[in-house]
Amino acid sequence: MTARPILLAAALLLGACSDAPSPHDLSEEAEYFEVSDNSNNTVPVAISLRPIKLDLEIPRHHLASIAHPYKPWAKTIWDRVNLQVLLPDFQFRNTQNLAEFNSQDSADVLRYRIGGLSSDQSFVLLSVNKEYQEVDDFADVHLRAYVNRRKYGNQSEESIQARQPTMFVVNESYLRTPSEKPIVLSCNLRRCNASMVIPASNWPEADRVDFGGTQGVRIEFNYDQKYLRQWQQIHNFVLATIASYIHYPESVL
Numbered sequence: 001m002t003a004r005p006i007l008l009a010a011a012l013l014l015g016a017c018s019d020a021p022s023p024h025d026l027s028e029e030a031e032y033f034e035v036s037d038n039s040n041n042t043v044p045v046a047i048s049l050r051p052i053k054l055d056l057e058i059p060r061h062h063l064a065s066i067a068h069p070y071k072p073w074a075k076t077i078w079d080r081v082n083l084q085v086l087l088p089d090f091q092f093r094n095t096q097n098l099a100e101f102n103s104q105d106s107a108d109v110l111r112y113r114i115g116g117l118s119s120d121q122s123f124v125l126l127s128v129n130k131e132y133q134e135v136d137d138f139a140d141v142h143l144r145a146y147v148n149r150r151k152y153g154n155q156s157e158e159s160i161q162a163r164q165p166t167m168f169v170v171n172e173s174y175l176r177t178p179s180e181k182p183i184v185l186s187c188n189l190r191r192c193n194a195s196m197v198i199p200a201s202n203w204p205e206a207d208r209v210d211f212g213g214t215q216g217v218r219i220e221f222n223y224d225q226k227y228l229r230q231w232q233q234i235h236n237f238v239l240a241t242i243a244s245y246i247h248y249p250e251s252v253l
Contacts, residue, residue, distance in 0.1 A: 028068035028077065035061050035093045049115055051076045052203075052210040054217065056114075056245045058083070061093045064111075080115030083241075087227055090237055107190070112221035112238050114245075117214040118197045135165055141229050142174040143185070168192075168228070175232070178202075178239070178253060179216055185231060193222040194235070202252040 035041050044057040047066065064082045071078050085092050086100055087108045093101050100106050131150040138145045145165035170176075170183035177183055177196035185192045197216030200208050221238050243253035 028070075030065050030067045032065045033060055033063040035095060035098060041094065047079070047081060049081065049217075050079045051212070052117070052207070052217065055247045056081065057247055058245045059092070062241075067115075078116050080113055082111070082113050084109050084111050085237075085241075086110070087223060087234075088230065107224040107226060110221065110223045110227075110234060110238075112219070112242075114217065114219050114242055116218045117211055118216055118218040132167065137165060138168060138229070141231065142171045143168045143228075143231065144171065168231075170231070175235075183235065185228070187225045187228065190225050191222045192225050192228055192231075193220070195220045198252055 041061040042059050047056040062083050064084050067080045132146040133149050135145050146167040147165045166187050168185040179199040199216045200211045
């Protein structure tokens with residue numbers, strides 16, 4: 001099979017300003033949301049996502065928590081909203097299914113998050129000639145799958161060949177992220193992770209100053225690898241659900 005480049009997730013590290021105030025002085029406590037037997041579970045919670053003042057209205061039973069981490073290099077707070085839903089039927093929390101959400105071992109919880117600005121440099125091109133091999137296991141669901149063939153320590157050739165794919169790239173001609181980047185799924189320790197941005201260009205030009213030169217608002221989500229073949233259904237659900245929360249200036253997704 002002809003080798004081709006693969007897109008791998010890479011963390012973007014930002015240096016903190018040495019003269020910034022202590023994060024312990026400026027960070028706010030996270031808010032946590034419980035589900036009870038009353039009708040308040042579906043009442044929308046109004047949130048103005050800092051630093052870009054993105055107005056959201058989110059049903060309480062969608063919410064797990066809202067974090068308010070202080071970013072010293074930006075000298076401001078970047079709110080992050082953490083949400084969850086139960087797979088495979090996309091059920092939000094209620095008093096009947098709370099045990100599934102509260103279990104540390106549950107493989108059926110989809111976790112997704114909105115918040116934090118991104119320069120959209122989350123992906124770098126690496127060669128697959130030496131370490132990654134493309135396999136056809138997921139071609140039927142529009143994924144290019146890659147197995148890491150690198151040898152670590154004294155691993156036998158048999159154990160290397162028995163590895164399963166851990167990196168997946170959606171065929172770019174089939175679907176891309178909202179900012180027209182390739183969709184990359186990284187699956188490690190049984191969880192598959194995806195990350196993308198709502199591009200700043202979707203906002204009115206006058207409001208883009210609040211992005212501080214970055215390219216958009218980050219969306220992240222992860223789920224158990226047993227749902228990998230449902231990647232498109234999950235992807236569409238996350239984007240559509242987040243779009244339903246946005247009320248400023250209109251849905252930007």
